[in-house]
Amino acid sequence: MNAHYDINQAKAVLQGLYNRDPAKEGVAKISSITEDNTKICRIKYPPSIRLMKKEGNNDVEVIVKMYGVSCGLNLPPLKQKPKNNKLGHIRSLRQHVKLTAFDLEAFKDDLRRLRDLHARMDDSIGGKRIHPMDYLPYEGYEAVDSHARYFTDRSQAPYESDTPFSRLVDPYNILSDIKPDFFIHGADNWVEYCKETTEGQHAAIDPSTFKNGDVVEIAFACVGVPAKEGQHRLLLNLKAVTLINDDLRKEAERKKKEARTVQQGTEYIGLKRRTLYVDMDAPIHDEVSIGTSREATSKRKPPAVASKMYESSSFHGIANLLNTAAPGWGESVGGETGDAKTQTATGEERDEGMQED
Structure with a gap:
């Protein structure tokens, strides 16, 4: 985003999204999560703590969403192989989105609910076992981070099958080429990239379409993953990124370009050629030796x-x-x-x- 971005207009658009009828929503808002309709479960494979809910006779993972303006992106596709080909680096490769809504109260309410969920998960494993939530702000405004790795260790998910990358995510086959056989691209690694065509309707798009300043929706699962010394860390495992509005970002880019053009025009001074010693266009009648009249x-x-x-x-x-x-x-x-x-x-x-x- 640049200094010409209309924050107030962005907040108005976001407020309209938060006011949508929940009955028309495909993915539930965080505000719908309660202790009565969800539970915290320990999962053996992959080793984790997850927010689950009952659907019929089965427990399924809860996926929720938030609205905001993208202010930090690291999305596919990769266009060249990483220079660092060490196993640890390949394992940590991820797709990431950072969101803010400036000082919009609805967004702050979602963050408070995330902190409540963090406390619930911490209590479920004995307390003080999950690292505090620590999302760095964006220009002083509260923000949230969500990501998903491209790979999962096969040994951590023995019941899952390796799935091919989407052609939009890996069009150059970079990820497919660098993936060792003991990694899989599984359920925790799959992210959908789409654009909202009409309310509740979506179409797949190239992930490189997203830019900082776009109004987006992110869908994620709340997962406690093992950390050092028996600790856990709560991450928002990214499941989908939806482009809702890019008009504000494009308008800010237009204003930035326009301001730059005006500034250049103001500082321009017309330059004319001045003769200092001789007229270089005049005909030469005879040759004169250097230093001789x-x-x-x-x-x-x-x-x-x-x-x-x-x-x-x-x-x-x-x-x-x-x-x-x-x-x-x-x-x-x-x-x-x-x-x-x-x-x-x-x-x-x-x-x-x-x-x-």
Whole structure:
């Protein structure tokens, strides 16, 4: 979520969901759980403590739901194999959802009922045996976490069969490829991902569709799993995630993009090209040596050898030709008498005049 997310509108949508007629609900709300219609049972396989209820002659696991805004997601599909291929890491891979409803009272009531259930389960195994519920808040608002691992140790569920992954959950076959034979994908690992089409009606969707800021429903089972030193930990074993409203999230994204565009427009300053030294588009008439002005170039004296050439009658015509082609050379050539001298590389003068026989 971003700063443009409309929290008040989200709370209004969530309140409408909590006000729905329970008779039309496929999965019961937490508020429907009482000590009279549920019981706490120890389960041997997989080893756990579970909330159960009677259905006919059978005990079945209770699954309940909560509404909220997703504020933390770790969902399939995996697009590449984990870099850490150790057994412990593969075992801990999970699909996870974090929900908040900001300061909505209906959501807070659900959290209070979860704490009551935690106390019931703790009392059922002797007290002070289940770790305290400790869900980190989201931006200061109360939140709840629900997850399900992708795998269960086969030895922990000897009566369960391994089931294939849904094509939406594992389209790249990453999970199937990294699963060792002594793991199964069982009942505690299966999560449904869907979208509510009409009230009470659902359609399967790609899990990657979900984004932070979506209004969702999560369905979960309350399970006490063994921890160290005979302790247990209460987890909300994720069973289904349902997308109900993504309009608020999309509107917040639109506003964020719009604000960014306006900000960029405000700070923009039109840039124009400025000529600093020369006009690079102007035609070049003649070549100028680096560090030499045009005037200095035009007054440069010809080599001293031209003087001797001028004195020689055999080269007189050539000198006139040079004087005509390059005005200024004539004065230099005609006004110079004697042998021209140049400096050697060592600074000494040497005679470059043409020796007459």
